[in-house]
Amino acid sequence: DPQLNQNYTFDSFIEGDCNRLARSAGYAVAAKPGGTSFNPLMIYGGVGLGKTHLAQAIGNEIKRTLPDKLVLYVSCEKFTQQFVDALKHNNINDFVNFYQAIDVLIMDDVHNFAGKEKTQDFFFHIFNHLHQSGRQLIITSDKAPKDLAGLEERLLSRFKWGLSADLQIPDLETRMAILKTKIYQDGIDLPNEVIEYVAHNIDNNVRELEGAMVSLLAQSTLNRKEIDLNLAKQMLKNFIKNSTKEISMEYIQSLVCEYFEVPIEMVKSQTRKREIVQARQISMYLAKAHTKSSLKSIGSFFGGRDHSTVIYACQTVEDLIDTDKKFKGYVADIQKKLKMS
Ligand code: ADP
Ligand code: MG
Numbered sequence: 001d002p003q004l005n006q007n008y009t010f011d012s013f014i015e016g017d018c019n020r021l022a023r024s025a026g027y028a029v030a031a032k033p034g035g036t037s038f039n040p041l042m043i044y045g046g047v048g049l050g051k052t053h054l055a056q057a058i059g060n061e062i063k064r065t066l067p068d069k070l071v072l073y074v075s076c077e078k079f080t081q082q083f084v085d086a087l088k089h090n091n092i093n094d095f096v097n098f099y100q101a102i103d104v105l106i107m108d109d110v111h112n113f114a115g116k117e118k119t120q121d122f123f124f125h126i127f128n129h130l131h132q133s134g135r136q137l138i139i140t141s142d143k144a145p146k147d148l149a150g151l152e153e154r155l156l157s158r159f160k161w162g163l164s165a166d167l168q169i170p171d172l173e174t175r176m177a178i179l180k181t182k183i184y185q186d187g188i189d190l191p192n193e194v195i196e197y198v199a200h201n202i203d204n205n206v207r208e209l210e211g212a213m214v215s216l217l218a219q220s221t222l223n224r225k226e227i228d229l230n231l232a233k234q235m236l237k238n239f240i241k242n243s244t245k246e247i248s249m250e251y252i253q254s255l256v257c258e259y260f261e262v263p264i265e266m267v268k269s270q271t272r273k274r275e276i277v278q279a280r281q282i283s284m285y286l287a288k289a290h291t292k293s294s295l296k297s298i299g300s301f302f303g304g305r306d307h308s309t310v311i312y313a314c315q316t317v318e319d320l321i322d323t324d325k326k327f328k329g330y331v332a333d334i335q336k337k338l339k340m341s
Pocket of ligand 1: 012013014015019045046047048049050051052053054178206207210
C-alpha cells in the first residue's frame with residue numbers, strides 16, 4: 001500500500017510520558033477499529049512530534065491484524081487536491097463513493113483545512129457518513145480541537161466526540177531512546193557521549209533530532225572520520241545555524257495565497273474582491289513584520305501600491321486581529337507556517 005509507510009509501526013514508535021496516552025489509545029483503536037469510544041481519535045501536537053508516525057502505525061497494525069479492512073491514509077492537502085480535481089472533472093460522485101467505502105480513514109494535518117470552507121463542508125459529510133456507519137476515523141492536527149481557529153464550528157464539534165490525545169516534546173530519556181533505536185536499526189555505531197550530546201542539545205522535536213543525527217553520520221562518512229564528541233559539537237553548531245533562513249516577500253505571497261486558495265497573481269492585481277483584498281492585506285502585514293523591506297518596497301512588490309496603502313493594510317489587519325477571532329486564527333496559522341520554513 002503506497003499510502004502507508006511500512007516503517008511507521010508501533011514497534012518503532014518509542015513510548016514515553018510525552019506520548020503514552022496517545023499511543024495506548026492508538027493501540028486500542030487498532031485492536032477494535034470503530035468499536036471503541038475513541039472515534040474519532042484525534043492526535044495533536046507540534047511539528048515533528050510523531051503525529052504522522054503514530055497515525056500510520058495504527059493503520060499498519062490494522063492492516064496486519066485485520067487484512068479485510070479498507071484502510072486509507074490521506075493528508076488534508078491531498079484530500080483538498082482530490083476534491084478540487086473531482087469538481088473540475090465533474091466526478092464528485094465517484095469521489096464520495098470512494099471515501100464512503102473506507103473502514104478506517106486516517107486524515108493527517110486537518111489544521112490545513114483552515115480557510116478552505118468548501119473542502120471542509122465536503123469532509124464534514126464524509127465524516128458523518130463514516131461515523132454513523134461505525135467506521136473509524138483517525139485525525140491529526142497541530143492544535144487541540146478547541147484551538148483550531150480556522151475550522152468550522154460544526155466540524156470541530158465532531159472532532160470533540162471521541163478522544164483527543166496530545167503528543168508532547170519527549171524528555172531527555174525518551175530522546176536518547178529514540179536516537180538509540182534509530183542508530184541500532186541503521187546498524188551504526190556512535191559513542192554514547194555523542195548520542196547524549198545530541199539528545200541534550202536538540203530538544204524541540206523528534207524530526208530535528210533525527211535530522212541532526214543524519215547530518216552527523218553523513219559528514220562522518222564524507223570526511224571518513226569517526227565521530228567523537230568534539231567533532232559532534234562542531235558539526236552540530238553548523239546544523240543549528242543552517243536552520244534559520246531569511247523570509248522573502250515571494251514566499252509570504254505564496255503561503256498566503258495557498259492558505260486562502262486564491263490564485264497567486266491576483267494579489268498583485270487591481271481587483272477589490274473581498275477575499276483577494278484580505279489576502280493582499282495580510283501579505284503586506286506579514287511582509288512588514290517578517291522582512292526587512294521598507295513600506296515603499298512592500299507596496300511596490302504587491303502590485304505597485306504606495307506606502308500609505310501598506311500602512312492602511314497593516315492597520316486594518318491589526319484591528320481585525322483584535323476584534324475577529326477567526327481572522328486572528330488565520331493570521332496566527334500563516335505566521336506559524338512562515339516560521340517553520
Ligand atoms: P509530525 O507528523 O508530528 O510532524 P512525524 O510523525 O513525521 O511528525 O515524526 C517526525 C519523525 O520523528 C519521524 O521520522 C518519526 O518516525 C520520528 N518520531 C517521532 N516520534 C517518535 C517516537 N516516539 N519514536 C520514534 N520515532 C519518532
Ligand atoms: Mg506529519
